[in-house]
Amino acid sequence: MKKNMQLYSINLLKERFGSELSINDAISFFYISERNSIFCYTGIKRNDERETYIDSFPVSLNMKNKTKMNDIFLRINKGCIIFDSFLNEDSYKDVKYKKLKCILQLPIGATTYFCVSDHIEEHGSWRFTENRLLTSEVFGMCYDELDGLLEAYSKIMHTNTQYNRYPRLTRSNKKDNLCDLTGLWIPMNFPYIAFEQSDYDFSHVSLWGFYRNVGLLCRSSVFYNALLSEGADKEALKNIIKPNVNWNYEKVMYKDIHKNK
Incomplete structure (x- = not known):
């Protein structure tokens, strides 16, 4: 937790209350709260369309800048995928957050490698470096x-x-x-x-x-x-x-995604 506190304090990006954040901002995936919690949004379940997006968000969500009534966001915490609301909802809106410039890397090709990488701009180009603190928070x-x-x-x-x-x-x-x-x-x-x-x-x-x-x-x-x-x-x-997390969160079960299987 102390490392999380350091991450919040050294990140110079602007603090914003959850109530000020828009859905567009969720496309960047990662936030850290003033309470030192990491939020990795990785997709959305659109109940009315019977679709679940993992590691992406539908274009329509970005354009409308709002969710539908039954939309539920997906987060990853300590290797567990959970259902959660976005940061502008009641339970989060009065807390301050900073957006982190990171990307989620899932296995590709023949590899099983995964991580969370910092997205760093340097001399007019971008490079990606594994952030081990965020990787352990997200994947365990x-x-x-x-x-x-x-x-x-x-x-x-x-x-x-x-x-x-x-x-x-x-x-x-x-x-x-x-x-x-x-x-x-x-x-x-x-x-x-x-x-x-x-x-x-x-x-x-x-x-x-x-x-x-x-x-x-x-x-x-x-x-x-x-x-x-x-x-x-x-x-x-x-x-x-002993994961330091609040497990009142609703875990995403297989039957939640594949109701007819």
Whole structure:
């Protein structure tokens, strides 16, 4: 949280109350509040059109500069996709915010790499640099931290072979998936954890589901210390074992998106 406070104080962009923000501003995705909370808006569910936009917003929303009555925004917090209102709604409007120049990077091509990158203008051009603080706030862990945790987990569980390592980070570029542990929605191209080959039990586990699994196992000091001894990052592990978030938020379940499936 102290790091978040530093991020708010060093960001020189203008403070604005939530009530002053327009929907157009949501296209930039990222805000930090004076209360040091990170807001990563990543899409919208348009109930009247039966469409859900992830990692994008419909052009019509930008043009109208307002939502429809049943529109619900999607946010990512600690690797969990949640439903939420925009910052100009009642629960947020009296708080001050600063807009952050960042982009959300989901896996592309054959990679599973993800991050939040700072969008930096330099000498008339733009460059992108991973912001590890924001990445851990949005995804729960940075890519290398999660990879290290999965490596440690597989060694403890003896699921690391010369042919495959399970659990492992992956993603689907063809379809959405259902988290086998939590029932959460895993959007196409969003990273998730596979404990088995596709079509087997626990072959699709959301980041949040995996973090809750690790949190439960780490109630045993034996397992927790074993993870550390196998190379898991201690601070990153703390970030997912006891996430400092308000979980009154409504998590996005698979059935919320695919009602007829």
